[in-house]
Amino acid sequence: MIFSKACEYGIRATIYIAQQSLNNKRPNLKDISKEIDSPEAFTAKILQQLVKGKVIQSVKGANGGFEINNKKMGKVKLKDIVKAIDEDFDYKICVLGLKLCSELRPCPVHHKYKHIKAELKNMLQSTNLLDLSDGLKDGKTCLRF
Amino acid sequence: MIFSKACEYGIRATIYIAQQSLNNKRPNLKDISKEIDSPEAFTAKILQQLVKGKVIQSVKGANGGFEINNKKMGKVKLKDIVKAIDEDFDYKICVLGLKLCSELRPCPVHHKYKHIKAELKNMLQSTNLLDLSDGLKDGKTCLRF
DNA sequence: ATTATATCGGATAAAATTATCCGACTTTTA
DNA sequence: TAAAAGTCGGATAATTTTATCCGATATAAT
Numbered sequence: 001m002i003f004s005k006a007c008e009y010g011i012r013a014t015i016y017i018a019q020q021s022l023n024n025k026r027p028n029l030k031d032i033s034k035e036i037d038s039p040e041a042f043t044a045k046i047l048q049q050l051v052k053g054k055v056i057q058s059v060k061g062a063n064g065g066f067e068i069n070n071k072k073m074g075k076v077k078l079k080d081i082v083k084a085i086d087e088d089f090d091y092k093i094c095v096l097g098l099k100l101c102s103e104l105r106p107c108p109v110h111h112k113y114k115h116i117k118a119e120l121k122n123m124l125q126s127t128n129l130l131d132l133s134d135g136l137k138d139g140k141t142c143l144r145f
Numbered sequence: 146m147i148f149s150k151a152c153e154y155g156i157r158a159t160i161y162i163a164q165q166s167l168n169n170k171r172p173n174l175k176d177i178s179k180e181i182d183s184p185e186a187f188t189a190k191i192l193q194q195l196v197k198g199k200v201i202q203s204v205k206g207a208n209g210g211f212e213i214n215n216k217k218m219g220k221v222k223l224k225d226i227v228k229a230i231d232e233d234f235d236y237k238i239c240v241l242g243l244k245l246c247s248e249l250r251p252c253p254v255h256h257k258y259k260h261i262k263a264e265l266k267n268m269l270q271s272t273n274l275l276d277l278s279d280g281l282k283d284g285k286t287c288l289r290f
Numbered sequence: 291a292t293t294a295t296a297t298c299g300g301a302t303a304a305a306a307t308t309a310t311c312c313g314a315c316t317t318t319t320a
Numbered sequence: 321t322a323a324a325a326g327t328c329g330g331a332t333a334a335t336t337t338t339a340t341c342c343g344a345t346a347t348a349a350t
Contacts, residue, residue: 001238003241006337009242012241015253039339042338042340044297048297048298059297060296060297060348061349062296062348062349063295063349090146095147095148096153096157097150098287100287105287107287108279109272109277112276116265116268123258123261127254133253135251135253136253141252141253142246142250143241143252144243145243145244150307151308173325173326173327175326184310186311189327189328190308190309192327193327196327205317205328207325208325208326209326211327292349293348294347294349295348295349296346296348297344298344300342300343302342303340304337304339305337305339306335306336307335308334309334310331310333312330313328313329314329316326318325319323320323
C-alpha cells in the first residue's frame with residue numbers, strides 16, 4: 001500500500017544481502033528469492049535496479065552473487081533503496097494527488113496528514129542497513145511470509 | 146502513493162459533495178468531475194461505489210445528482226470513503242508485505258513503522274466529513290491541481 | 291582452454307488499475 | 321405525455337505494474 005511490490009521485494013532482498021555480507025557470505029539470486037519468498041525472475045530485475053542505483057554490488061560468474069560493502073552499510077538508508085527502485089517516489093506528494101498542494105494552498109487533508117508525512121520522511125532518511133539487518137541474525141525479525 | 150487514484154478522486158468528490166450539500170445544492174457528475182478535475186467516466190464509476198457503500202446518495206433524473214445527508218456528515222469518516230472504494234484497504238498491513246508480520250514476529254521495519262501506522266489509522270478513523278469540508282467554503286483548502 | 295555458474299538485458303506475457311463508451315433506465319419539468 | 325436531464329451497469333480499451341523466458345556475457349575453478 002505505501003510501497004510497490006517491487007519496492008517491498010527490493011527492501012527485503014537488500015536487508016538479506018546486508019546481513020549475509022556482514023557474515024562474509026555472498027548470496028545469489030536463487031538464495032535471495034528463496035529466503036525472501038519472492039518470484040525469482042522479477043527479483044532479478046529488481047536486483048539489477050539496486051546494482052544500478054549502487055545500493056548493492058553484483059559479482060558475475062561462478063561463486064558470484066550480490067553483496068554490500070560492509071563499511072558503507074551504515075550509510076545506506078531506506079530512502080536509497082526505495083529511490084533506486086521507484087525513481088519517482090516522493091514523500092512530499094499530496095495524499096489526495098494534488099500537484100500544487102502546499103502549506104499555503106493545502107488540500108482538505110493536508111494538515112491532518114503532514115505529521116505522518118514528516119515521520120515517514122524521517123524514517124526513510126534515518127533508517128540504515130545496519131539497523132535493518134541487526135534483528136535478522138538472531139531471529140528477532142523475519143523476511144518472509 | 147498511499148491511496149489509489151480511485152481513492153483520491155473518491156475522497157475529493159465526497160468532500161465536494163459534502164460541502165455542496167451543506168449549502169443545499171446537489172451537484173451532478175459533470176459538476177463534480179469539473180470541480181475536482183477528474184476524468185468524468187471514471188469518476189462516475191467511483192461515485193457508484195460510494196453510493197453502494199452508503200457514503201453518498203444519488204438522485205436520478207432531471208435536477209438529480211449526488212448528495213449527503215447533512216445530519217450524518219459528522220459520522221462519515223475518511224475510513225468509510227476509503228473502504229467503499231478499496232474494499233480490501235487495510236492499515237494493519239505490513240509495510241514490507243509480510244502476511245504474518247506482528248509484534249511477536251516483526252519484519253525488520255515493523256518497529257520503525259508502527260507509530261506511523263497508528264497515526265494513519267487514527268487519522269482515517271477520526272477525520273469526518275465536516276472536518277474535511279470546512280475549509281472549502283471560504284477557500285482555505287482546494288480540491289484540484 | 292573448457293566447463294560450470296552467475297548476472298545482464300531485451301522481449302514478452304499476465305494481471306491489476308485507470309479510463310472510456312454507450313444503451314438502458316429513472317425522474318423532473320414543461 | 322413527451323422531452324430533457326440525470327444516474328446505472330455492462331463491455332471494452334489503454335496503461336502500469338507484476339512477472340516470466342531466454343540468449344548473451346562475464347568469471348571462477350578445474
